[in-house]
Amino acid sequence: MRAAIDVGTNSVRILVAKVSPQGLEPVLKEAQVVRLGQGVDAAGRLSAAAMERTLDALEELAGKIPPGVPVVGMATSAVRDAANGQEFAQLFEERLGIPLEILSGAREAELSFAGAVLSLRALNLPEPITVVDVGGGSTEIYTGLATGELLGGGSSQVGAVRMLERLITAHPLRKEEKLAMEGEIERILTPVAEQNRAYGPKTLIAVGGTATTLAAVIQDLAEYSDEKVTGFAFSLIELQRIYEKLGTLTLEERSRIPALQAGREDVIVCGTAVLIKAAELLGFQKLYASAWDLLHGRLVIAVDWGF
Secondary structure (H helix, E strand, O other), rough: OOEEEEEEEOOEEEEEEEEEEEEEEEEEEEEEEEEOOOHHHHHOOHHHHHHHHHHHHHHHHHHHOOOOOOEEEEOOOEHOOOOOOHHHHHHHHHHHOOEEEEOOOHHHHHHHHHHHHHHHHHHHHHHHHEEEEEOOEEEEEEOOOOOOOOOEEEOOOOHHHHHHHHHHHOOOOHHHHHHHHHHHHHHHHHHHHHHHHOOOOOOOEOHHHHHHHHEEOOOOOOOOHHHOOOOOOEHHHHHHHHHHHHHOOOOOHHHOOOOOOOOOOHHHHHHHHHHHHHHHHOOOOOOEEEEHHHHHHHHHHHHHOOO
């Protein structure tokens, strides 16, 4: 068995899995919403309070990894962008005894792509395949082949937490703020979307907490399930409908949606806006969701299986 830890902008996660030349079998996967990236867009630094609650959550999650299992730690946008990101990485290693790799946007995309295409390989989806990973602080869009080979793409500084903090002040959304957010997302995402369109992608897979949550909500699941989310296909029209509905709800009303993870009530509508705009700019009317992402990709690459 092997384990991986992901320190994201909005949440921290662990994955323990059996990895072999025959495949990857998840054994344990857990997450906590901690909002490490709170205020990073404006201040350029991780706050002491955000770092402390994140490290507390990480210690709790890491304690669930069986003794003796090799563990890798990864951090994405919030730590990557923060001026004191290296300070957090040092605290992480001191508290957990594990080095923390601060991923570049390109490396993050490579791992997410690997996890996504591996999870849906049995579907024999048309290639090239584009994978969009909407995170709290950034969005990665890369195109490649089912073998894991990347053709190209990029990372953009647009994410659910970043858009929330920059442009949204009320729930339900105010019309003028909603329009401003959509315009900002389009402005930032357009260059990377155009890069990917040049490869003529035939399939779009969405990964990350926004995508998997939406796949669960669209299915009206009584509780979230990785198995029911991975491989689920939904239309751009369905996505637009749920976006409009979420935008009219208060935070309390969103919290009563069974499949919506606690702590995502405020960011889910912003993440949905990013995902919709990505699909529109890429020219897709249909998306597949996958709960397999950079955690799974990192464990697969760790044993050099297939990628």
